[in-house]
Amino acid sequence: MTNKHLTIGTLSRMTATKVETIRFYEKSGLLAKPARTEGNYRSYAPADLNRLSFIRRARDLGFSLDQIRVLLDLADDRSRSCEAVDEIAKEHLAEVERKIADLKALQRELDRLLSQCRCGTVAECRIIETLSPLPLEVN
Numbered sequence: 001m002t003n004k005h006l007t008i009g010t011l012s013r014m015t016a017t018k019v020e021t022i023r024f025y026e027k028s029g030l031l032a033k034p035a036r037t038e039g040n041y042r043s044y045a046p047a048d049l050n051r052l053s054f055i056r057r058a059r060d061l062g063f064s065l066d067q068i069r070v071l072l073d074l075a076d077d078r079s080r081s082c083e084a085v086d087e088i089a090k091e092h093l094a095e096v097e098r099k100i101a102d103l104k105a106l107q108r109e110l111d112r113l114l115s116q117c118r119c120g121t122v123a124e125c126r127i128i129e130t131l132s133p134l135p136l137e138v139n
Contacts, residue, residue: 005035006044015052022052030055030069063092 012019025031031051034042051072058068067088074085116126 004046006046006049008034008042008044011044011049011052014049015056017052017056025052025055028065030065030072061092062096063088067092 006014008019008022011017012022022031026033031048034044034048037043054072054075055068058071063071071085071088074080074082113127113130118124122128
């Protein structure tokens, strides 16, 4: 496949990325504008497949588009120190750890609320009461 060019549909299927998302990545500069066929269809090279796969994997891991943009720029210059890559990864790890802490706090709160459930009526439900900033009016 080294000399084969890919259509946007093929690229989409190979990376499990919606066509609209691929176009968005092009517009935002994460993917280069592809070559065009004589019929004006997009024509992608294997390098585009690799780049899109990188973007997809980074998005799956929760990296922001701005972080991905910087990572791609760094990856394009293979001779650079990876110190900047490490900094982005450390920043992202800190964000992941904050989210985990938030989710654990949520888990504890939900456990607490569920332990108070007496399986009565909704009018007596502690979960509904906790979620409601003001008492719900009954009509």
